[in-house]
Amino acid sequence: MKSASKANFKQNYKTHLKHLKLKGLQPSTIDAYARAIRRIGAHFDYRLDDLSEAQLTDYFSDLLDSRSWSVVKHDLYGLKFYYTHVLHKPWTIDLIKPPKTQRLPDIVTPDEAKRLFMATRVLSFRVFFFTLYSLGLRLGEGLRLQVGDIDAGYRRVHIRNSKGNKDRFVPLPDTTLNLLRRFWRVHRNSVLLFPNRRGGVKVAHLATTSL
Incomplete structure (x- = not known):
């Protein structure tokens, strides 16, 4: 049975x-x-x-x-x-209610962020962390960024598949745009904004996965 x-x-x-x-x-x-x-x-x-x-x-x-x-x-x-x-049965059981917790996010000050960037010796991670901070992105959103998501003309970034499967645009500061341009000249990957470093900089343009 x-x-x-x-x-x-x-x-x-x-x-x-x-x-x-x-x-x-x-x-x-x-x-x-x-x-x-x-x-x-x-x-x-x-x-x-x-x-x-x-x-x-x-x-x-x-x-x-x-x-x-x-x-x-x-x-x-x-x-x-x-x-x-799957079972095609109505779900009528009201078992649990989520705990009522209200947490405020930890805010990183500009000075703390600057110390974090300076303490990060690997270029790709330093640029990545700066981009997250300056654009206000979640970790996963930053890792999914592609070269085509950068709209330099309108100074904005297309954030895809964000929370709730939604897309949105965020402003792109000139400082971040210039940094990303210089960083791209280092790795020259045509798709990924932050390609992985496992093969080294010389083959970063061939990488198919992010950091």
């Missing part, structure tokens, strides 16, 4: 992955929701078709005590997606 349940789960899991990709979710979200279903499946002996509210309450109660809110959230939303798109 258990082998039959596991076989059925494997088939449903494949369907789960297909729907996640078709929804155009970020790769990190797809991976998180996929791991969530594998984790929940293993916990319930791969029988997810008829879980009771009591079973789910016990599971998430234990999870809240032992794991971070990030894991709990991914399991909850991953299972909700699985119920809706």
Whole structure:
């Protein structure tokens, strides 16, 4: 019986992955929701078709005590997606509410930023950190930047696939533009703004992955 349940789960899991990709979710979200279903499946002996509210309450109660809110959230939303798109069942269980925390971001002062840049000896990292700071970008946004995203004429940068799969434009200061131009003359990669350094500067123009 258990082998039959596991076989059925494997088939449903494949369907789960297909729907996640078709929804155009970020790769990190797809991976998180996929791991969530594998984790929940293993916990319930791969029988997810008829879980009771009591079973789910016990599971998430234990999870809240032992794991971070990030894991709990991914399991909850991953299972909700699985119920809706794979099992075609309505999700009516209101189990958990996110903790009410309000955190302010750490603000780096110009002097602190300058010390950070000066302490970074590797040119590519120094330029990268300066670009993040001057444009107000997240780490992933900076790593995804391509040469074609720089609009020198309008002094702006096209930020693609940002939070919520949204695009936006940010102003491009002259100082940052001039620095990026000088940096590009060093690596001359036609696509990536910050190509990886594994092969050294001489082959940076051939790199296909970012820092």
